[in-house]
Amino acid sequence: MSADREPAARSRRRARYGAGVALLGVPLLLALAGPWFVPDELTRGIPFAGGAGNPLGTDFVGRDVWHQVLLGGRSVVLIALAATALSYLAGIPVALAAATTRRRLVDEALMRPLDLLLAVPSLLLLILVAGIARAGTGIVIAAVALVNLPDLVRVVRAAALEVAGRPAVEALRLQGESRVYIAVRYVGRSLLRTLAADLGIRLTAALYLVASASFLGIGVAPDAADWAVMVDRNRAGLFLQPWGVVVPALLIVSLTVGLNLIFDNATDRRGR
Structure with missing residues (x-):
């Protein structure tokens, strides 16, 4: 029976992977390569209007929606990637230190401040950070990384605790290996599958937080070429010219769903 199920399971995994590549590839291609296909001089027309020269119509200030779609993805994608990388660079060392320490006080000192951050709603924390610091792309990256940090540390620490309790770790300690060696070379390497599964999430x-920050006008100009800003600013003309809202919203959804499908397929295949 298991042999009969394997071809069907393999076919489902391939279909899921193909769907993920398609859903992720279109918005990613538009985000990275789109600005190269935009004319140097952009003209403006009548707001929320359509025409032969504007296949998707115009936005709230009369700009071509298609040109704004080509320009608006790079900021969302690059900021999300930078924020994710920053959260891992800051969170993994904290999680490994908390999991491998033999002092309860150290673990408490590392984890309790993160619990306080976890109690604050993510959007409220975004607004607070942006309100305290000077607005800009760097602030959005730092704020998104800070919001992601508590969950990331808790997930990695929980997985690392199981590895840190193995007899092999005690044997390494008895051999005189340093804490850094144990945390990085043994415990850290054992968490690669967990980190791969967590990366998609x-x-x-x-992406959600960056889009929310742009939607709220945090760190991004209110008339910037940004998919989330387009959704926000073009809402007023949704029934006159819906493409200015529908297209960027679908691209953001496609990006997130495709990303999760690819990572789910990769971790499932590694598990098998």
Whole structure:
């Protein structure tokens, strides 16, 4: 029976992977290569209007929606990637230190401040950070990384605790290996599959938060070429010219769903 199920399971995995590549590839291609196909001089027309020269119509200030779609993805994607990378660079050392320490006080000192951050709603924390610091792309990256940090540390620490309790770790300690060696070379390497599974969730959360920050006007100009800003600013003309809202919203959804499908397929195949 298991032999009969394997071809069907393999076919489902391939279909899921193909769907993920298609859903992720289109918005990613538009985000990275789109600005190269935009004319140097952009003209403006009547807001929320359509025409032969504007296949998707115009936005709230009369700009070509298609040109704004080509320009608006790079900021969302690059900020989300940078914020995710920053959260891992800051979170993994904290999680490994908390999991491998033999002092309860150290673990408490590392984890309790993160619990406080976890109690604050993510959007409220975004607004607070942006309100305290000077607005800009760097602030959005730092704020999104800070919002993602508590969940990331808790997931990695929980997985690392199981590895840190193995007899092999005690044997390494008795051999005189340093804490850094044990945390990085043994415990850290054992967490690669957990980190791969978490990466898809973390990138999706970062995309959501970056889009929310742009939607709220945090760190991004209110008339910037940005998919999330387009959704926000073109809402007023949704029934006059819907493409200015529908297209960027679908691209953000396609990006997140495709990303999760690819990472789910990769971790499932590694498990098998």
